[in-house]
Amino acid sequence: MTFIRTTPPRPVDVTAVLPQLAPLARPATRLHPRPGAPTPHDSSIGGPLLWPADEPWPHCDAEHEGGGQSLAVVRVEQSVRARVAAHPDGTPGVRDHTPQERAVLENIDWDAERPDGPVPMLPVAQLYVRDVPVLRPPGQADLLQVLWCPLDHPETYMPRTAVFWRSAAAVTDILTSPPEPFDVEVEEYVPEPCVLAPEQITEYPNSLELGEELREQLGDWSKWEAADAGLDSSWAPYPDYPDYPESFYHSNLSIAPGWKAGGWPQWGYTDPAPRQCPDCDTAMEPLLSIDTFEWDNATRSWIPDEDRAAESSDDARHRDMWRPTGVQIGSGYRQQLYVCPEAPEHPHIELMQ
Numbered sequence: 528m529t530f531i532r533t534t535p536p537r538p539v540d541v542t543a544v545l546p547q548l549a550p551l552a553r554p555a556t557r558l559h560p561r562p563g564a565p566t567p568h569d570s571s572i573g574g575p576l577l578w579p580a581d582e583p584w585p586h587c588d589a590e591h592e593g594g595g596q597s598l599a600v601v602r603v604e605q606s607v608r609a610r611v612a613a614h615p616d617g618t619p620g621v622r623d624h625t626p627q628e629r630a631v632l633e634n635i636d637w638d639a640e641r642p643d644g645p646v647p648m649l650p651v652a653q654l655y656v657r658d659v660p661v662l663r664p665p666g667q668a669d670l671l672q673v674l675w676c677p678l679d680h681p682e683t684y685m686p687r688t689a690v691f692w693r694s695a696a697a698v699t700d701i702l703t704s705p706p707e708p709f710d711v712e713v714e715e716y717v718p719e720p721c722v723l724a725p726e727q728i729t730e731y732p733n734s735l736e737l738g739e740e741l742r743e744q745l746g747d748w749s750k751w752e753a754a755d756a757g758l759d760s761s762w763a764p765y766p767d768y769p770d771y772p773e774s775f776y777h778s779n780l781s782i783a784p785g786w787k788a789g790g791w792p793q794w795g796y797t798d799p800a801p802r803q804c805p806d807c808d809t810a811m812e813p814l815l816s817i818d819t820f821e822w823d824n825a826t827r828s829w830i831p832d833e834d835r836a837a838e839s840s841d842d843a844r845h846r847d848m849w850r851p852t853g854v855q856i857g858s859g860y861r862q863q864l865y866v867c868p869e870a871p872e873h874p875h876i877e878l879m880q
């Protein structure tokens with residue numbers, strides 16, 4: 528199955544306003560996850576991994592305190608949600624548990640506790656380079672696999688990720704029933720299985736990463752007027768809302784919201800911070816952005832053409848379109864993974880933004 532998602536053209540070519548931005552353009556791949564039934568041979572979020580049967584499954588050996596949400600219950604709730612989303616409003620019985628779901632719920636031992644020892648990780652993302660050409664894998668690898676431990680970790684308060692690169696052709700026997708964690712921190716740490724519609728786009732840096740001079744020019748209303756950039760003149764005269772051009776750039780012209788590979792990192796939770804490789808001190812590059820929302824009220828211009836009609840309809844099935852994976856990081860942030868461009872096998876780092 529293939530499907531397509533198309534980002535509308537940006538409201539203005541920002542390099543016509545500020546030619547100095549042109550050299551800072553970076554390719555990114557918007558992943559456009561949508562609930563589906565991916566196979567190990569597909570790029571996916573929360574789908575089955577092409578994992579060799581004879582290779583140990585990744586586990587997290589960190590200390591854990593929280594948790595307590597049964598993964599089995601979360602899976603049942605996910606399948607009910609998927610069923611509701613696939614039927615018109617008010618279809619009778621669509622919310623009732625199936626016999627299989629009832630059996631799962633009846634067999635849960637509510638007094639059981641998490642077994643001691645390392646916690647099996649959950650698949651988060653599987654990206655084939657053929658779908659996501661912005662990836663820069665090491666050697667012959669053509670597949671990126673990201674898993675996470677679905678519990679919080681002291682100091683970061685995010686799931687902890689593990690990153691693997693492999694060559695798909697080298698996997699002959701696939702592990703069909705990987706171990707699963709007993710419990711999760713919150714259901715938002717269990718991605719709904721999603722297929723992807725990868726799309727190549729161009730991004731420009733967050734204004735906080737621009738030099739002072741460039742940032743000043745970005746805020747210069749006359750430059751936008753000279754380029755006939757179509758800024759909403761109701762915000763003029765300029766002195767009443769001096770931040771308007773910068774916030775317009777921020778929302779519409781610089782960085783795409785949602786799950787994506789490569790491109791520029793978004794900032795917001797903190798100011799930009801240096802990200803040096805812990806092994807060789809090289810400046811690290813964005814690998815993957817795991818986002819809570821595919822868009823929000825400030826970033827509606829990024830809603831794909833194919834989703835606009837459904838997004839603006841009253842149909843309750845489309846209410847959560849902006850959160851197709853069900854993942855939530857913190858109170859609605861994103862989890863960014865960075866890799867070392869010199870040696871992708873060096874340890875990655877992750878930030879909440």
Ligand SMILES: [Zn+2]
Nearest residue numbers: 587589676678
């Ligand atoms: Zn862990």
Ligand SMILES: [Zn+2]
Nearest residue numbers: 804807867873
């Ligand atoms: Zn390095």
